[in-house]
Amino acid sequence: MYVTTAVIGAGHAGLAASHFLTAASVDHVVLERGEVANSWRHERWDSLRLLTPNWLSRLPGAAYEGPDPDGYADMGEVVDLLERSAKDVPVRTGVNVTSVRRSSEGYTLTTSEGPIRARTVVIASGACNRPVVPSFDVPPGVEQVTPFDYRNPSRLPDGGVLVVGASATGVQLAAEIQRSGRPVVLSAGEHVRLPRVYRDRDVLWWMHHAGVWAQRYDELDDLTRARRLPSPQLVAGSTLDLNALTAMGVELVGRLSAIRDGAALFSGGLRNVAALADLKLTRLLDAFDEWAGTVPGERHEPTRVPKSARWRLDLRSGEIGSIVWATGFRPDYSWLDVPVVDEKGALVHDGGVVGAGLYALGLPVLRRRGSTFICGIEDDARDVIGHLVRGLR
Amino acid sequence: MSNGVNVQALLDAREVLKGAPEAAQFTWRASSKWQHGVHSTTKIEKFFGLGQEQSHKNESVFEADHPAIFAAEDNGITPIEYLLVGLAGCLTAGVASVAQNRGIKLNSVESVVEGDHDIRGILGADSDVRNGFNDIKVTFTIDADASKAEIEALVAQSQKRSAVFDALTNPTNVTVEVA
Structure with a gap:
């Protein structure tokens, strides 16, 4: 089989790529290992909802049309959105790409359904294919769970839970596990604090309208850092910062440094990571006010850090029954036999342009800060596919 | 504007060492x-x-x-007081460097570093008491051409990039041998 463009992955990024390829009359195929929106169907926990309100959660060819534009889509609704966007997209489901390599005419893909030759390839296989789990010597008897295994608190063993990581994933799981009656210790390193609502509008309304998401990748001071930034402490419908968790009874500790002789050792620098997040939040809100041309709105209480946070937690005492590793995700490029992945496993690209005829979509801060979110894909796909189409001429 | 820190040399070194981890x-x-x-x-x-x-x-x-x-x-x-010397020196250097990088003129930077130490640990008087510091508190007094928030951000960023802050707040493997 030969196509001008092979798109790998039928998530929001692959579907968006297809829309612009179709608009430019480029023959193409979207290859999907499972079904459309596979990760959203199979690799998420039960309670997860999008961080973006419905009115922002739009894809090329599919916008929210339901009764609650200010609500937040659950996974069923996300799958529905992607399926609507997939209408008229040439998706081949159940096709697993096991290798992509250079060829004289472009690229050769090895797939579970046979080889495919393509002049150009768009990598839209996702940013969160594998959970990142640090290698620590966890004592036997303590169950370890990643966000890929986790579905809801009832599947965790009884007893305390150490949640490692204070990104969106970490704070969401910490909250629902604490509510289930299992006492949670939350280990927080550097994090991004956001209120759900600022001056009666969703904080992401501000990000969108005040131009934060429009900031281009090639105009950022530290692009590497921006791309590695943890997801913000957000959940559908309410503020879920560290103060909210503390009020629920969650115990805060510093970043997990080591597990030594069966004891988890936490950094004594919790106060500073909280201070960094507080300062950054204030600067962000100042920028919103400046954009709006108004006097400053409400400011938030500084993060309440325990006077002497524990820096040692004995994992053999029985206090902790399980550890939830909310320590991030990474993409999987083990199938990519083209030398475009750096020593840390990240794809090397310039705003989604990887190399001759090779492109990427759906990665954090790919072309803009907004690239990280579903609603950022339309502008990115327009730019990246535009580059691809110009290269075909 | 200069605080006397050659920030350009530090930024250049960062770029060079990104590609040469062995030299770092x-x-x-x-x-x-x-x-x-x-x-x-x-x-x-x-x-x-x-x-x-x-x-x-x-x-x-x-x-x-x-x-x-x-x-x-x-x-x-006392040897443990040398840790205070190291922490003060490191955080102060960080404040000066970050200020230079952000174009903030420093007029004076003073700090007091206090380490709370229960010496029953080293004396073996109570096995539940650790040998080292229980808490360390650093109080900066900074006069600079900057807002309070900017000064707080200098101090926070200084901690984030401090070798001694890291060494004191995180465990380190220590091997002691007899030659």
């Missing part, structure tokens, strides 16, 4: 000699870095002892 491997070295009682003298001159032996301009000599209330001769500060 440093070993700092101190040589110590027992004098008498609990008094020791430690000298520092040479270190390894950028792939070769390096040397300070001059050798520095540090006396460590215990105060008279510990029934010692007090020929120098």
Whole structure:
């Protein structure tokens, strides 16, 4: 089989790529290992909802049309959105790409359904294919769970839970596990604090309208850092910062440094990571006010850090029954036999342009800060596919 | 505007060392000699870095002892106080560097570093008490051409990039051998 463009992955990024390829009359195929929106169907926990309100959660060819534009889509609704966007997209489901390599005419893909030759390839296989789990010597008897295994608190063993990581994933799981009656210790390193609502509008309304998401990748001071930034402490419908968790009874500790002789050792620098997040939040809100041309709105209480946070937690005492590793995700490029992945496993690209005829979509801060979110894909796909189409001429 | 920190050299080094991790491997070295009682003298001159032996301009000599209330001769500060020296030096250097990088003129930077220490640990008087500091508190007083929030951000960023802050707040493997 030969196509001008092979798109790998039928998530929001692959579907968006297809829309612009179709608009430019480029023959193409979207290859999907499972079904459309596979990760959203199979690799998420039960309670997860999008961080973006419905009115922002739009894809090329599919916008929210339901009764609650200010609500937040659950996974069923996300799958529905992607399926609507997939209408008229040439998706081949159940096709697993096991290798992509250079060829004289472009690229050769090895797939579970046979080889495919393509002049150009768009990598839209996702940013969160594998959970990142640090290698620590966890004592036997303590169950370890990643966000890929986790579905809801009832599947965790009884007893305390150490949640490692204070990104969106970490704070969401910490909250629902604490509510289930299992006492949670939350280990927080550097994090991004956001209120759900600022001056009666969703904080992401501000990000969108005040131009934060429009900031281009090639105009950022530290692009590497921006791309590695943890997801913000957000959940559908309410503020879920560290103060909210503390009020629920969650115990805060510093970043997990080591597990030594069966004891988890936490950094004594919790106060500073909280201070960094507080300062950054204030600067962000100042920028919103400046954009709006108004006097400053409400400011938030500084993060309440325990006077002497524990820096040692004995994992053999029985206090902790399980550890939830909310320590991030990474993409999987083990199938990519083209030398475009750096020593840390990240794809090397310039705003989604990887190399001759090779492109990427759906990665954090790919072309803009907004690239990280579903609603950022339309502008990115327009730019990246535009580059691809110009290269075909 | 200058605080006297060559930030450009630091930024250049960061770029160079990104592609040369082996050159970034440093070993700092101190040589110590027992004098008498609990008094020791430690000298520092040479270190390894950028792939070769390096040397300070001059050798520095540090006396460590215990105060008279510990029934010692007090020929120098106690060893644990050297940790305070290291932390103050490191955070202050960080404040100056970050301020330089952000174009903030510093007029004065002063700090007080306090380490709370329950000495029942080192005396073996209570096995539940640790040997080291229980808490360390650093209080900066900074006069700079900047807002309060900007000054707080300098201090926060300084901690984030501080070698000694990291060494004190996180565990480190320590191997002690007899040669």
